[in-house]
Amino acid sequence: MSLPRAKLVRNFPGCPVEATLSYLDGKWKGVILFHLMKGTLRFNELRRKLPAVTQRMLTKQLRELEESGLVSRTVYPVVPPRVEYAMTPLGMTLKPVVDALAAWGDDYVFCSPDGRELRMASGGLHTPVAPLQAG
Known part of the structure; x- marks a missing residue:
């Protein structure tokens, strides 16, 4: 059984297109990137821009984008907690x-x-x- 594209991080058996798509693989990742390229957004601001996505799915997709180095997550130690997401220099490419x-x-x-x-x-x-x- 082969690994899903999202799990392939160092050795892509296919072409460069497959490698690139592995970072965008996911129903909402492209849309999240589209909105974050306009500027930093808080979690609920992103949620309002994507009304069809569930909170769980948005969290999952953001975590994957963060793990791949395309998005950064900043948590501010205030009550209630404030979390902001922004594009990294790699993500902006x-x-x-x-x-x-x-x-x-x-x-x-x-x-x-x-x-x-x-x-x-x-x-x-x-x-x-x-x-x-x-x-």
Whole structure:
């Protein structure tokens, strides 16, 4: 049985694309990075920006991003505790990648109340893909 991509940290059997995707692997990691690239955010600020993610999943994804060195976590010793998340210098090197994903989405994905649809290069709409789901 092979290890999940997230567990491969030193020896990637595949190509550089697979290695890079292993750091972004997870439903919410790209979105978290997108928001943190705009500046430092507290946990609940991130939660408000991602209403469909559970607290448990957000915590898990943030921990994985921290373990990989892409995000830093700062805990302030106050009551109640204050925790802030920010991009590390290594994480900021992914900015062109995240920006490219955002630009592609702006150009080719139309979000309607009924779901997401891909825009064809000619400007028309392609068949709908799975609707956005909460949770």
